[in-house]
Amino acid sequence: MATFATTPRFRADFKKLTRHQAERFRAVVTTEFAPDVEKGQFRPGLRVKGVQGAPGVYEMTWAPDGRATWQYGEERVPGKPHVIWRRVGTHAIFNPGPP
Template sequence: MPTYEALPRFTTDLHHLTPEQRRRFHQAVTRVFIPDLRSGTGFRTALRIKRVRSAPGGVYELTWAGNGRATWQYGLEIVPGVPHIVWRRIGTHDIFAEP
């Protein structure tokens, strides 16, 4: 199981989502993102994971709904050989004003 942390801004953003948005994000992460991360063979195209070019340091975008986005990056491994994810922002396209 990958380890993760959430930046304070992510936590604030998460509290502003509707219950349905939180449910959809949770489903995308638990049913697709984590299994794909574990497999080590790449992410399914349905997640539309891509690098955020305007953000330094290898920040990625995860699409979890039509207008649902989350930004994340790989952090330093806490458990050797297990990916560590740092969640940065979550919401609509508006999060890209400050990824």
Template sequence: MTTPLRNSVTVHTADRPGASCVLEELAVPTYETLPRFTADLDRLTPEQRRRFRRTVAAFVEDLRTGSFRAGLRIKRVQRAPGGYELTWSMGTGPAGRATWEYGPACRPGTPRIIWRRIGTHDILTGP
């Protein structure tokens, strides 16, 4: 099941013409999901998606303050210039990971996140 995009506006950037920015209070200030992220998200169990949403809530708090807590384990993805990953517990099994990058702001002074992939360590083969 794909999370619907709400309150979206269309922006035109050199790298992604016609991309949508989603303005949602409970998610990141503005974000975009790439098709691979959406497909990956649909493959997660409801519990895994719940854990990701809880992680995103902490991520958003830290994004607004400009300093990420150590528990999110945010680091650069080595083979993806401009790409980052964050990691969280998915309960049993391997840790959950999501890759993302900063995109051009939709609103001045508000970071924009482009979600690239979500799953386990395996997603790092093609972030």
């Protein structure tokens, strides 16, 4: 099975999710994302794609306005993908804010 880690930013974002959002994110990761990352092919509903201007960083849609960014890390278990969750929240996580 794939292994997972989180960044401090992800953990801070996750704390801001509503209970319903957190439950939905966990359910999608468990039932859809984890099996797909293991296979190396994502179902269309997750809309996994690269983040523009951030090579090696991907985004996944887990709800109509739910997004998470992640990247592959060094394998922790030989032959199994390792995912590092970077951000989670609504589409607003892609807004860098004021300059």
